[in-house]
Amino acid sequence: MNPLLQIDGLSKAFGGLQALKNVSFAVKRGQIKAVIGPNGAGKSTLFNLISGTLKPSSGSVTFMGRSLLGKKPYQIAELGMARTFQNIKMFSAMTALENVMVGRHIKSRSGFISSLLMSPWATREEGRIRDKSLALLGSLGLGEYAQVPAENLAFGQQRGVELARALALEPEILLLDEPAAGLNIYETAELARMISAIRDMGVTVLLVEHDMSLVMDISDEILVLSFGQKIAEDIPRAIQQNAEVIKIYLGG
Ligand SMILES: Nc1ncnc2c1ncn2[C@@H]1O[C@H](COP(=O)(O)OP(=O)(O)OP(=O)(O)O)[C@@H](O)[C@H]1O
Numbered sequence: 001m002n003p004l005l006q007i008d009g010l011s012k013a014f015g016g017l018q019a020l021k022n023v024s025f026a027v028k029r030g031q032i033k034a035v036i037g038p039n040g041a042g043k044s045t046l047f048n049l050i051s052g053t054l055k056p057s058s059g060s061v062t063f064m065g066r067s068l069l070g071k072k073p074y075q076i077a078e079l080g081m082a083r084t085f086q087n088i089k090m091f092s093a094m095t096a097l098e099n100v101m102v103g104r105h106i107k108s109r110s111g112f113i114s115s116l117l118m119s120p121w122a123t124r125e126e127g128r129i130r131d132k133s134l135a136l137l138g139s140l141g142l143g144e145y146a147q148v149p150a151e152n153l154a155f156g157q158q159r160g161v162e163l164a165r166a167l168a169l170e171p172e173i174l175l176l177d178e179p180a181a182g183l184n185i186y187e188t189a190e191l192a193r194m195i196s197a198i199r200d201m202g203v204t205v206l207l208v209e210h211d212m213s214l215v216m217d218i219s220d221e222i223l224v225l226s227f228g229q230k231i232a233e234d235i236p237r238a239i240q241q242n243a244e245v246i247k248i249y250l251g252g
Pocket residue numbers: 014017018019037038039040041042043044045046
């Protein structure tokens with residue numbers, strides 16, 4: 001079976017700086033794949049190239065058999081790739097449920113305007129969106145917070161709501177940019193559980209993450225970048241024992 005996401009010879013230069021050099025790898029359907037590497041290794045650049053916010057200097061990104069070259073971020077999202085960002089973007093006065101429903105509205109046929117006008121068709125659609133969004137919160141263990149304003153939620157719960165909102169787009173793959181950033185160890189353990197639940201829903205996950213214990217716990221495969229180059233790509237146990245990886249991390 002073809003991989004869900006295939007990266008071939010991807011390079012990106014910013015002026016004279018080669019941020020990413022000839023990186024190739026694949027993400028198989030149904031796996032959690034993590035990208036790690038020291039600061040400045042090119043992880044964010046890689047993410048931005050995949051999600052279409054940056055254009056590669058050379059190389060290709062193929063998603064579900066289609067080239068993403070030249071596609072805009074919203075077109076890539078429509079093809080089934082959702083992403084979260086390092087900084088949580090939440091409508092703070094809206095409830096957790098409403099925040100997830102916003103994600104779903106982007107997907108819905110009726111659209112936000114007609115749901116405001118509340119035609120009978122849009123009302124039914126609204127009910128479906130509400131049910132689906134509630135179910136998503138429930139599947140991440142956040143059902144009891146559905147009616148709580150986002151600003152009153154703990155940071156880790158907000159991150160969960162953000163995951164549910166991205167899932168409301170019904171993506172094939174979810175790109176997570178440092179999801180554990182700013183979380184305490186309890187929240188990080190919760191996050192690990194949520195990301196595993198997402199994989200169990202059948203959504204493939206690609207994440208960039210600094211928290212090594214989280215990465216080692218949940219990843220099926222890990223890709224290591226250093227100075228823009230791929231250093232290793234393997235299962236967590238093998239990565240932990242990889243001499244070059246150890247050198248990079250201890251050296252840093
Ligand atoms: N827009 C840009 N213009 C110029 N240089 C950039 C730009 N974006 C990134 N870089 C440089 O490219 C290199 C890779 O940066 P990138 O942010 O991809 O690394 P990273 O692995 O995500 O680092 P971190 O872990 O600190 O987030 C760095 O040297 C960075 O300074």
